[in-house]
Amino acid sequence: MTDLYHIPGAWSLIYREDGKPDIRRHVSEQQQHASETDSTLPPSHPLRQVSLGTPELNTLLGGAGIPCGSLTELWGHAGAGKTRIGIQACIEAVRDGQSAAVYIDTEGGFSWERWQQWGGGHTPPDALHVYRVWSLAELLAARYVVEEVVMAARTGTVRLVVLDSVAFPFRAHAAVSPRTLLTFAAQWQRLAYTHNVAVLMVNHSTIGGEHPGRLRYTPALGPLWQHVCAHRIYVAPGYARVTQSALCPEPDAAPMRPTQASLDERSPAHHAAAATPSFRGSLAA
Amino acid sequence: MECTGDADATTLDGDSAVYVLMQAAQDGWWRPSGTKSSGAKVTEADARQWVRRRLALGGRINLERELRNFVSKHLVYTTNSQAGKALDGSVPSLRFGDARLDAVLSARYGMITELCGEAGAGKTQLLLQLAANNPGETVYVHTEGGAFPVSRLREMVRARSAPQAWSEPGTERSAALDRIYVEHANERVRTLGDMDELVRRRLPQLLRFRPEIRLVIVDSLAAVVRPEYNRAERHQMVRRAQWLFALALQLRQAVRQIPVAVVVANPVTYRYDYVHNTRRPVPALGHAWSHCVNARYWIQRESGAPGVGGAARYAQVMFSAGGPTPGTRVCFDVDASGVHGREVIRPGVLHEDGGSRP
Numbered sequence: 001m002t003d004l005y006h007i008p009g010a011w012s013l014i015y016r017e018d019g020k021p022d023i024r025r026h027v028s029e030q031q032q033h034a035s036e037t038d039s040t041l042p043p044s045h046p047l048r049q050v051s052l053g054t055p056e057l058n059t060l061l062g063g064a065g066i067p068c069g070s071l072t073e074l075w076g077h078a079g080a081g082k083t084r085i086g087i088q089a090c091i092e093a094v095r096d097g098q099s100a101a102v103y104i105d106t107e108g109g110f111s112w113e114r115w116q117q118w119g120g121g122h123t124p125p126d127a128l129h130v131y132r133v134w135s136l137a138e139l140l141a142a143r144y145v146v147e148e149v150v151m152a153a154r155t156g157t158v159r160l161v162v163l164d165s166v167a168f169p170f171r172a173h174a175a176v177s178p179r180t181l182l183t184f185a186a187q188w189q190r191l192a193y194t195h196n197v198a199v200l201m202v203n204h205s206t207i208g209g210e211h212p213g214r215l216r217y218t219p220a221l222g223p224l225w226q227h228v229c230a231h232r233i234y235v236a237p238g239y240a241r242v243t244q245s246a247l248c249p250e251p252d253a254a255p256m257r258p259t260q261a262s263l264d265e266r267s268p269a270h271h272a273a274a275a276t277p278s279f280r281g282s283l284a285a
Numbered sequence: 286m287e288c289t290g291d292a293d294a295t296t297l298d299g300d301s302a303v304y305v306l307m308q309a310a311q312d313g314w315w316r317p318s319g320t321k322s323s324g325a326k327v328t329e330a331d332a333r334q335w336v337r338r339r340l341a342l343g344g345r346i347n348l349e350r351e352l353r354n355f356v357s358k359h360l361v362y363t364t365n366s367q368a369g370k371a372l373d374g375s376v377p378s379l380r381f382g383d384a385r386l387d388a389v390l391s392a393r394y395g396m397i398t399e400l401c402g403e404a405g406a407g408k409t410q411l412l413l414q415l416a417a418n419n420p421g422e423t424v425y426v427h428t429e430g431g432a433f434p435v436s437r438l439r440e441m442v443r444a445r446s447a448p449q450a451w452s453e454p455g456t457e458r459s460a461a462l463d464r465i466y467v468e469h470a471n472e473r474v475r476t477l478g479d480m481d482e483l484v485r486r487r488l489p490q491l492l493r494f495r496p497e498i499r500l501v502i503v504d505s506l507a508a509v510v511r512p513e514y515n516r517a518e519r520h521q522m523v524r525r526a527q528w529l530f531a532l533a534l535q536l537r538q539a540v541r542q543i544p545v546a547v548v549v550a551n552p553v554t555y556r557y558d559y560v561h562n563t564r565r566p567v568p569a570l571g572h573a574w575s576h577c578v579n580a581r582y583w584i585q586r587e588s589g590a591p592g593v594g595g596a597a598r599y600a601q602v603m604f605s606a607g608g609p610t611p612g613t614r615v616c617f618d619v620d621a622s623g624v625h626g627r628e629v630i631r632p633g634v635l636h637e638d639g640g641s642r643p
Contacts, residue, residue, distance in 0.1 A: 078576050108396050168530065206526075
């Protein structure tokens, strides 16, 4: 097996002394100075992963949550619970008092009532930074702000950046060139890797037909966006599933993990959804 | 049209570049080169022309500096320490004036709410009730066929006002009616361009001149959009989706500075259900529009068999940002004095007849 340690940022599968396999990541000096991450830390160390709120969601990517230093995407239909998972991840990230989180809101789904409703009442002040973004230019410009916040690190190290609905400004803009999309993606990848933050992007779903007789849904933003996020999680009301990830080699065989919404009101929500004939249109088809 | 910067800088397309440059011009530290420093205000046409000319000459526009400055001045920013002061129990939404309806349905400030249902289900009744109950002012864009139901609105307002106001007809009731601005389909809003112009130009102007406006109602958006796009053609559906996203963005930008709730009524279309060999109603305007709204409520009218509690209509939460769980229902009925909620059904609640029904 080739040794990939000379490539900064590469993941390698190695075998520990006791014979168990482990995933290690080559950390450059810059990253080490920036985040004090030791490359000998196990993948489930809290400095390597950011919790998503419930233990079931955390086991989706095989560990304690989503990995730091790469982009993770949550996609799903409207009302599936993507914003909720983003807010809960922020709550978990700032809970220990030494970490900070950044939430960039594009659609207005963030409110302080929801923050308190899901257990965010006891967070230290100024641990969560919320930005409301109203257009594509502001979304592209938000990267600079986040970079400054991450480097300043006023209230602890920034562990998590949530971009709620990266899809909405791009879809609202006429004829966004592929170059814009990929430059945006590359800049966020660089930010995530350099400062070892977990970046959670929320995406929409759209119709991508493979079978003409039946609707199939794919993540929005087109085929170019497939290659941007390292890990993709499909969110539906009641469960979440990994669709693409290097940490989960066979995504179709991954079991459905219930989300917190279904833990609150378990099967009645499903029965409500199934019994109403017009609920969500053709999703049940 | 594309503006590029350095390899590390951000690439913007032309519209975004013009937007950023206009903000910088309003702040006073950017002018198109070639204009006097103490001249007239920079207009959007100037900015567009400058951008186009720079690109035509083969030049590169580096927006790095503009973006950094733009960011520091214009991004809306809070932290949770500031938010703790804001949560003083103030209700950030508009209500219907009925306790059971308010427990389930709400129109929140800064969000786009949708009421979808079949024709005659009661969407317009609920919207009129919302307008009548609004202490501030309302903008009502009426694009459905037929005249605006003024008499119905007058009945609802009369039911709300105190009885002693009846002795002086015209004072209190007309004041309530004067707070509602109506745009008619056959006069002003007929095509997509009209709707675009309404949202981009006229609505921000109106919001600036009348800062007491708290509610914008569009009844319905589909009546304007449907005749323009052919549902059978895929590329037209793609363009329609993009237009809807742009409209949602403009609506949100228009209500940026002041707390205004936007409520849209949406008719249904039908999708064939292969499993049950029947047709099922589905909200109109497609899958894209469901991503534009923050909350969606389904209004249903049971024809024939009466529903629970004797009421024949119900409103069900399909999804709602910050609202009750999906599946929560309120049964209501409509009479001369307005809409009255009869019963609230939470998902999974056990009922008297022993069944656990949604």
